Amino acid sequence: MKSKIFVFLTVFVLCFNFLFSGLCSAENDEFVIGVDVNVPPMGFLGENGDVVGLDIDLAREVCKVMGKKLKVQPIDWDAKELELNTNKIDAIWNGMSYTPERDQNMLLTSAYMQNRQVLVVKKDANISNLDDLKQKNICGQKGSTGITSLKNSAVGKNAKTITELDNMVDCLNEVRLGKSEATVVDEVVVRYYFTKNSLQNDFKILDQELETEDYVIAVRKDNLELKNKIEKALKVVVEDGRAGEISKKWVGSNVITFSAIKEKESAMDNKNVNVFSELFQGLLVTLKLFAICWVMSIPLGLILCFLRRVRLKFVKIIIDVYIWIMRGTPLLLQIFFLFYGLPLMFPNLQMNDRFLVGVIAFVLNYVAYFAEIFRGGIKNVDKGQFESIKVLKIPKIKAMFRIIIPQMLRVCLPSICNESVALVKDTALIFSVGVIELLTTAKNLVNTNADILAYIIAAGIYLLICSLVNLIFKIWENKLKFE
């Protein structure tokens, strides 16, 4: 017995050790950069699982100059401001474009490179500048920055047709096959692609761009010292040619043109986002989702529970397997499966209404839980009740609604209440298919304002809803006492 306690204590202490060592990891000679690992060639997962890329190489050289050790931390791009402002990372360095909002929330370095939206044509094409593209067919990637700036530009307005394709490779193939004369692409990305696949001799990039983005590095607002250090080190790396080498390695030419002179006009129209009205919009979505799911899951759960009692064995088996799967797999996985998986399996089954997909996934999941709760409830109804109903020849449906269900509910209400409160909180999972509800709204607000207030308000709102649900169930329980 004593040895068991000893083992337990040892494990306990070890766990604590582990926790605290995790908490206090910010060593002083480390320089931690946050990176979204899906941005080739700036930062992405290499063949052996390490994060590699132009930015990573550049940051490593800058670290050498600063005398620090580089640590690359993969982050959720949507939470980058938060990662920074809570000291989890020291800098964001990941092909991040300058925007006035970012300039307000973080301290930005001068631009260390420009990424341009450029037009690519066949090497031997008789096109050398943007004017030559009049009445030509141009393509671009659906939803990209490039296609947007193309549509807004004179080039786009004078084009014969604009075709939107799924990805850059398809766009280049269009041009190669002559279906389009030109395609609009991201310069850094296309240069990386050309270098990687040795296509420099098949295509050419027109000199004039449609739009230019400045890539900057961000540090915490109060960390002027670090910003200056980075800029100084960057200058060294650019001037001694190391930056050029790195750039050539990744994109075949030197696109790093750091100059500390460039002054940005910080004068942005102070878009004062109203935290309350935005959260209210999110709240409406959350409430709508909760109400619809709740109202649908409970009756369906009841129906499933009664269907299970029908004397057909295979119906019972099907329902049991269904409940087993729904209760044994993560709700998030079910949502993903419905939204991304089903359309892959059945291409005709394109469900594009994200909210609807969310509702279906939630209802399918919660029906299983409610059915299981009701199953427990119906077991608790005395056998004598069913015998009375039979002997007194009370019609089945009437007996179900007037006798069985009320008695079941009395037993089940606490569990239904728990499940309903869980549903309130689970609604947040619908963010995974891109529906913005209360929690996601709060998260976005916290990120853009770099202020925790929205989280606190959201927490308060969730608490309020859950308490309200609890209260309603307490009242309902009292009504079902039958005394």
Next chain:
Amino acid sequence: MDIINAINIGKKFGNNTVFDNLNFKVKKGEVVTVVGPSGKGKSTLLRCLIGLENIDSGTIEIDGKILVKDGIYVNSKKQSEILSEVGMVFQNYNLFPNLTVRQNLEIVNNDSKKIDMLLKRFGLYDRKDAYPANISGGQKQRLAIIRAMMLNPKIIFFDEPTSALDKDNRGEIVKLINELNAEKYTIVIVTHDKQFVDCLDSIIYDMT
């Protein structure tokens, strides 16, 4: 004339033969008490006669109509029709706890005149809006009796009517049964309470 006629009936639960080749007859207007130690199959007999259990062999006729012949039942619609002649007061009454006294009757037969009349006659009228949990044992039993009467049966079964009552209430149930019998109800009572049987003027059917 026999209102209940069970001939050579047999009932098994798995390997457990409760009874075999049992004959049980009740004449119209009789009070019959089925006695014997517990576990002998008295309740099972009642349950077979009212269709809550199916017999394995034999024939049952109720009021001259065949419910089951040589172990083969008539269709469920006919069964239901035949069995509407029989009401039952369960051992623990099986009232509907979520319904008030009055609702317990309405759900069977929404004849409000009859309900009011019976509630008044059995002294339950001022408790008509109470839930079963809030009335006394004797009141519960009377409610169960009224409920059994709602479908106008000719026969009423009682399973152990004295088991949930204290000794002082025994006189009351004897009085009630005699009253019902005076109204031409045929009554079958299952009990292992010998003193109770002594108080009744009944035909005794011993299952020992």
